[in-house]
Amino acid sequence: MSGLRLGLVGCGAIAQWHARALQSTKRTTVTACVDVSTERADHLAELTGGTACSSITEALAIGVDALAILVPHHLHQDLVTEALRAGVHVALEKPMAPSPQACEQILAVAAQHPDRVFMLTENAQYWPEVLIAQGLIRDGAIGDIITARSWHNFGITPEFYPSQDSWRFQAAQAGGGVALDTGSHWMRPLRMILGEIDEVVGVTSRIQEKMEGESLVRALCKFQSGVVASFDVMLATGAVALQPHFQFTGTKGEIVISALGEVRLFDGSDWQGTVMGTGNYMDSYIGVWNDFEAAVLDNKPLEADAQYSLGEVRAALAITRSAQTHQWEKVWS
Numbered sequence: 001m002s003g004l005r006l007g008l009v010g011c012g013a014i015a016q017w018h019a020r021a022l023q024s025t026k027r028t029t030v031t032a033c034v035d036v037s038t039e040r041a042d043h044l045a046e047l048t049g050g051t052a053c054s055s056i057t058e059a060l061a062i063g064v065d066a067l068a069i070l071v072p073h074h075l076h077q078d079l080v081t082e083a084l085r086a087g088v089h090v091a092l093e094k095p096m097a098p099s100p101q102a103c104e105q106i107l108a109v110a111a112q113h114p115d116r117v118f119m120l121t122e123n124a125q126y127w128p129e130v131l132i133a134q135g136l137i138r139d140g141a142i143g144d145i146i147t148a149r150s151w152h153n154f155g156i157t158p159e160f161y162p163s164q165d166s167w168r169f170q171a172a173q174a175g176g177g178v179a180l181d182t183g184s185h186w187m188r189p190l191r192m193i194l195g196e197i198d199e200v201v202g203v204t205s206r207i208q209e210k211m212e213g214e215s216l217v218r219a220l221c222k223f224q225s226g227v228v229a230s231f232d233v234m235l236a237t238g239a240v241a242l243q244p245h246f247q248f249t250g251t252k253g254e255i256v257i258s259a260l261g262e263v264r265l266f267d268g269s270d271w272q273g274t275v276m277g278t279g280n281y282m283d284s285y286i287g288v289w290n291d292f293e294a295a296v297l298d299n300k301p302l303e304a305d306a307q308y309s310l311g312e313v314r315a316a317l318a319i320t321r322s323a324q325t326h327q328w329e330k331v332w333s
């Protein structure tokens, strides 16, 4: 196969971001845009040059080697199962599913198709600033990690919260709140750099009344290494200030990833720190598709297998459990 024909299933908000990122890939062509909303399918078809349609069956008839599943969480399992059983390669948006059981069932279906790539598109795996920080830490720039913090505050935008009854506000469709949803993009870098999380303790709150899941999370994550990191996520009710996305503190210094994409090393040589590189969160989506393309066309192993994403799902669920039990909760039990 010299090129990859991709169908986008779900032509909503994130599909627009993926469509833009896909313009940077060399060998992937969007051939089908699937949505139950004709208007959205047509709009994305216009943007990508693909053909609008309303089902996976139609996309297969148009001609696809792979499908990207970009739909609300409660639909992930059914649509990804349909796509995998159709024998195409599949990229599925995070979270794999709202429960570990559903995730395991999806992985079991994927395992029945070992010659097909199944990717969980956690774009934070390819976040340029995170990769710069990871490299510096691996090279010993700040010594051994003592602690870390992640901070993600964001507001209601019409793009992702288009109406009062948006699926993200409904527990039955979203499967949870901000910990399970957008929190995964901040949890993944912590795991990439600090390893696996053993247990968590957290407090959650519903500062957005219309959202059934939590909209504020303040949690501590204890990693298997013993290091403890803080993990904060807030879907704010008002304007938010720029805060560093991440801060890693080591025995010799600190690394801060700013909200403006700057990676600054504090190693004692300059009290203002030294800018070691800059990046752009949006480029992480290009990383997703370059990795998927190489996995399908060149048999290159994915940077992270789909199973790895269970760590974010389980940590999010453990945090919400802890908020109820008021105790540390194990992530993997």
Ligand SMILES: NC(=O)c1ccc[n+]([C@@H]2O[C@H](COP(=O)([O-])OP(=O)(O)OC[C@H]3O[C@@H](n4cnc5c(N)ncnc54)[C@H](O)[C@@H]3O)[C@@H](O)[C@H]2O)c1
Binding pocket: 009, 010, 011, 012, 013, 014, 015, 034, 035, 036, 037, 040, 054, 055, 070, 071, 072, 073, 075, 093, 094, 095, 121, 122, 123, 159, 160, 167, 181
């Ligand atoms: N990686 C990221 O940064 C990121 C950001 C936002 C959303 N997401 C994820 O992307 C997924 C979609 O989120 P969104 O914000 O784009 O939602 P959205 O509501 O904007 O879009 C979902 C689309 O799916 C369509 N749809 C529903 N049922 C369908 C079906 N049976 N077949 C085809 N299309 C169907 C809807 O009509 C809608 O257009 C979720 O898993 C979400 O967590 C990821």
